[in-house]
Amino acid sequence: MKLVRIVIIGVAIVVAAAVIITTGIHDKSMTALPPVKKVQVTLPVTPASYLGVYAPPSPSSFAGVTAFSSLMGVQPDVDMYYSGWLEPFKASFATSAASHGAVPLVQMDPTGVKLEAITSGRYDAYLISFADAVRSYGRPVILGFGHEMNGTWYSWADGHTSPAEFVAAWRHIVNLFREVGTGNVTWLWTINIIETQAGIPSPVPWWPGSSYVTWVGIDGYYTKSSVSFAPLFGPTIVAVRAMTNDPILVAETAAGSAAGQPAKIADLFAGIHTYGLLGFVWFDAIGAQDWRLSSPVAVAAFRQGAEVYRQAGG
Numbered sequence: 646m647k648l649v650r651i652v653i654i655g656v657a658i659v660v661a662a663a664v665i666i667t668t669g670i671h672d673k674s675m676t677a678l679p680p681v682k683k684v685q686v687t688l689p690v691t692p693a694s695y696l697g698v699y700a701p702p703s704p705s706s707f708a709g710v711t712a713f714s715s716l717m718g719v720q721p722d723v724d725m726y727y728s729g730w731l732e733p734f735k736a737s738f739a740t741s742a743a744s745h746g747a748v749p750l751v752q753m754d755p756t757g758v759k760l761e762a763i764t765s766g767r768y769d770a771y772l773i774s775f776a777d778a779v780r781s782y783g784r785p786v787i788l789g790f791g792h793e794m795n796g797t798w799y800s801w802a803d804g805h806t807s808p809a810e811f812v813a814a815w816r817h818i819v820n821l822f823r824e825v826g827t828g829n830v831t832w833l834w835t836i837n838i839i840e841t842q843a844g845i846p847s848p849v850p851w852w853p854g855s856s857y858v859t860w861v862g863i864d865g866y867y868t869k870s871s872v873s874f875a876p877l878f879g880p881t882i883v884a885v886r887a888m889t890n891d892p893i894l895v896a897e898t899a900a901g902s903a904a905g906q907p908a909k910i911a912d913l914f915a916g917i918h919t920y921g922l923l924g925f926v927w928f929d930a931i932g933a934q935d936w937r938l939s940s941p942v943a944v945a946a947f948r949q950g951a952e953v954y955r956q957a958g959g
Contacts, residue, residue, distance in 0.1 A: 686785045686829035688748065690860075690892045693917050695924030696951060697723025697750065699897070704728075704738035713929055714745070716944060719951040723787065725750040725897075725926050730758050731771055734778035734786075743784050750787040750896070750926065752835065755801050760791075760814040772821050780827040790818055792835035792896070793864055795848040808850035815853040835862030835896045838881045847884050855889050860923065862896030867909040868934065869901075874916030882920055895925035899936030906938065907946035914950040918957065 700709030704726035714720050724742040728751050739749040779786050791801040836848040865877050900909035928936050
């Protein structure tokens, strides 16, 4: 099992009951209190060093990740889950991930929420509570907000919310976490691949700025047999590289059975190495297609790919 290397700077982590909310937060329902002690955690950024998974029923149970690990013969480095708005940080799931040498990746989804309400401070109490819980957890957490905002299918995304409103909300959340001393977060700005014919534009208008982003996440899927890594992810990687040199993680991907999973799995592992990306997170669930790895041939391809990937990666 590959353990995640952690650099902890500053004072020891306090338990959640002892966490004090810092000054500088402008939530009308809260009184300013003395500053909290800060925790700073940094994740390594060696290319091809992360192999992650989203496996239901995460985060209510770690059973899906355990089953995936057993079937694939590999322990993921990143265990992802999606967090509905106003849901607390799932510390128990994160602790289970850490006990297996993995980092939790949390995608916070503001479904049905007006982003200007986030920016104005209406949800500061919730966000401070979330930030406090993450800081008390004390280990690395990869945190995203409003993923795939350049798509059209979410309430916070293109056509529903303006890029300016998204950027303002993103910056507000990051600033809030920093003010309360939650420094163990790797901020993952996650976009959908550019698909001009499908009306999914360049993500540039949604870019919050390098000082607000740690890593860039790119979501994209092998939907048919003619798809390969370079045309699937290449144009988006080029667009990202024009904005920033931040490390890139393929934050959500999979291949459907109709695409020919074994060949696409090999192509995915090779693409990560070719482009020097951090790694990928496999979406082992049913979505637009059944993306799960279940056939013996697909499982064997993933096992083989993971073994070579781990030997050649960081």
